[in-house]
Amino acid sequence: MNASAISALAALVGAAIGGLTSVLASWLTQRTQARTEWLAHDLAWRQELYKAFIEDATNCYVQALQQHEPDLAALGNLYAKIGRMRVQSSREVADEADVIGRTIVDTYLAPDKTFIQIREMLADGSIDILGKFADVCRAELKSLQAQQF
Template identity: 85%
Template sequence: MNTSVISALAALVGAATGGLTSLFATWLTQRTQVRSEWLAHDRARRQELYKEFIEDATKCYVDALQHNQPDLAALGNLYAKISRMRVQSSREVADEADLIGRKIVDTYLAPDKTFIEIRAMLADGSIDILGKFGDVCRAEFESLRAQQF
């Protein structure tokens, strides 16, 4: 074989290898950025859902402590958020949210609480029905953060 053909072939293979390496590196970088952006968006969406759920659950629970007649619109809104969690969140988060919804409904069926009884519930911590939900959400966010890196 002619040495000029070998030189030309080596240059062509080198250029192709360099081009493919550059293409692969660009693709990998782009893929990593898109995945990171998607995870950040997903996390923000979950944070907003959990914030709204906590606010709505708190309002419903306070109403349930004071009244026997449920606010059906508020309960419907709360259960809509629980259903969204079943789609977007981990099973643990959705199950804990469902448990909170059930506790709120059960509270409507219980006798109304006086201010003194509510104060006693605050003192012994039994009024906090959202504590475990917060712990489960925090664990889910830590899991999502670990996936990001």
């Protein structure tokens, strides 16, 4: 092989390697950006679901403390959110949400609470049925945030 053919072949191989490197770097960048955007969207979606669940659970629980007659539409919405958590969230989050739903249903079956009893429940902390759920959600969201970086 003569020198001009070797140098031409070397230039061609160098150009191919450079082009392949550029394509690979671009692909990796696009993939990383897409994953980051997906994680950000997933994080925002979960935050909104957990916020709505906490609001609905609080409203249902307050009603359950004071009335025997359940608001079936509100309970249906609450259990729909629990179902979405079973699909999208960790098992710990879904299990804690289920415990809250069961607690609310059981509370409807218990005797109604007077305002003084509710004040006592506030004082001793027994009214807080969302504490463990909030802790589990916070841990899950923190884990998702760590994956973004």
